[in-house]
Structure formats: structure tokens, C-alpha cells
Amino acid sequence: MGKPISTGQSHSVVQALSNNIDWSRVDSEAAQWVIEHAGEAEITAFINNRARIIVGEPTIIQINRAKPFDPATFIGEGWSFWRGPADGDGLTGEIEQDARSLALTEVDITKTSLKTCLSEGKKWIEGEEFLRRLRATENILLDAGVFQTFWENPYLHPQKWKEKTNGNLTRVFFTGSVLRDPNGSRCILYLYWLGGRLYWSYGWLGNEWRSDNPVAVLA
Structure with a gap:
């Protein structure tokens, strides 16, 4: 992290x-x-930035699909992609990922945005409901492979991802891949900046999500 x-x-x-x-x-x-x-x-x-220099913000980033994201390798033993329905045990069935995101080999950052799906006047939303609302849109939900590319290349981050939201740290979630933790909970990876450094963590879909917990999507 x-x-x-x-x-x-x-x-x-x-x-x-x-x-x-x-x-x-x-x-x-x-x-x-x-x-x-x-x-x-x-x-x-x-x-x-791994000793890289970049003038201005990048617009197109390349996604290396030759090396698929592996939850157990990246996070630790017992982690995996969620399989099957949300109310199941997550161990059998189809992996829960956005197939459109998995097909991407590059991402145009100018076409990305951060979504919260909060109703007017609301400050938070339950994670699973948040995911349902996101999937009801036509936006592509960026997956763990895109997350890993941004994690390994901090200089690729748009400035808006580094800025605070309502005075709080902005945690950018990648809901195109749902993970299963060792305890059987549904989780989503996210990135955030603190003190000029990039960090990663994960959030439980069973928790409440606020306006400073946006999701990275591709229009």
C-alpha cells in the first residue's frame, strides 16, 4: 500500500x-x-515518478494485457477475483469484471471522469447500490489491470485525481473488477495521494461510500 x-x-x-x-x-x-x-x-x-520526466499531463496510457492482474500476487494469499453472484460465496462462477474494460489496451485520460452516483442532497451511498447505479450507466468501469498501470506509473495520474474532495483525500476506485478477500467479503481497489506520494488500498462494498470515494470511468 x-x-x-x-x-x-x-x-x-x-x-x-x-x-x-x-x-x-x-x-x-x-x-x-x-x-x-x-x-x-x-x-x-x-x-x-520512478525517475521519469513528463511535460504536462499525459493523454493516452498503454495497458499491458500480456501480464494479467493477479490479486493473490499483488495483495496476498487468499485474495482472488469475485466469482458468481454478489450474494454467493464468490468462489465459483464467472469472474465479476467489466468485459469492456478488459478489452482496452489503451485509455484516453481526457475521456475519463470520476463518478459518485449520489442522489441530490445525499452524502453517502451503500457500496453495492453504488455499483448497481454505475452499471446502469453506459460508462466503462475501469478494471484492476488499469488500476495496476496507474499504480506502477504515478506520473500518469491526472491532476484532478490528486486533489482533495470537500477537504478530504480523494480515493479513486476501480470498480471494473470486484475482488474477494480471505474472509469472503467483496472489495474494490483504490488509489489515493497523500503528502505527494501515491498509495493503494481497498474498500468493502458493504460499507458506505461518500463523495470523496469516486469511481474512475471511461465515457
Whole structure:
């Protein structure tokens, strides 16, 4: 779910940067600015973006379907995709995923949006009802494979995903895949930003969902 870097890792990162920068191509004035304004440089964001630089926001992202998402590998033993009806045990039947999302090999971020499906004047909605309302729309519900792509590539996130909603952290859910936890509960993966770092977690569909728990959909 994202954890702070260890002391040993921090030393290794510094060493890796030192060994792999082509110093002959570094501008002297730019280097001096970094020396004098290290606190202003977005060094932390650069490392959290896996040392990638991007100008502006990306618009098209590629989804690697050659490596399917595996709940047990990503989260831990006992996790799986939910199978069969919502009121079953989740162990047999068809995997509960949005087939339209699974067919995507790329996503146009300009066509994505965050949905809450809250009725006017309401501040929360029960998770299963939320899912039913989402499926009644024509929107594609983004699946766990898309979630993993965004998790592994923080620089792909649109700015609106990083902003707070009503003063609270915005948790972006990926309801195109319903997971089963080791206790037999129905869960959905989500991403959120805190202190300039990306984290992941999961929410139970049996819980209430608020306006700061939107779902990433593709129009």
C-alpha cells in the first residue's frame, strides 16, 4: 500500500543517481540552481515518478494485457477475483469484471471522469447500490489491470485525481473488477495521494461510500 523508503534504500538511490547521470550533459547553471534551491526542486516527485520526466499531463496510457492482474500476487494469499453472484460465496462462477474494460489496451485520460452516483442532497451511498447505479450507466468501469498501470506509473495520474474532495483525500476506485478477500467479503481497489506520494488500498462494498470515494470511468 506504499511504505516509506528505508535508510539503506535512500543510500542506494543516491548511489544509483550518481552512477547513472551523464554528467557531461548536465548544464552548469542548472546544476548550480539545484544546489542553491534544493528545497524548491521537485526531487521527491521525480523519484516517486520512478525517475521519469513528463511535460504536462499525459493523454493516452498503454495497458499491458500480456501480464494479467493477479490479486493473490499483488495483495496476498487468499485474495482472488469475485466469482458468481454478489450474494454467493464468490468462489465459483464467472469472474465479476467489466468485459469492456478488459478489452482496452489503451485509455484516453481526457475521456475519463470520476463518478459518485449520489442522489441530490445525499452524502453517502451503500457500496453495492453504488455499483448497481454505475452499471446502469453506459460508462466503462475501469478494471484492476488499469488500476495496476496507474499504480506502477504515478506520473500518469491526472491532476484532478490528486486533489482533495470537500477537504478530504480523494480515493479513486476501480470498480471494473470486484475482488474477494480471505474472509469472503467483496472489495474494490483504490488509489489515493497523500503528502505527494501515491498509495493503494481497498474498500468493502458493504460499507458506505461518500463523495470523496469516486469511481474512475471511461465515457
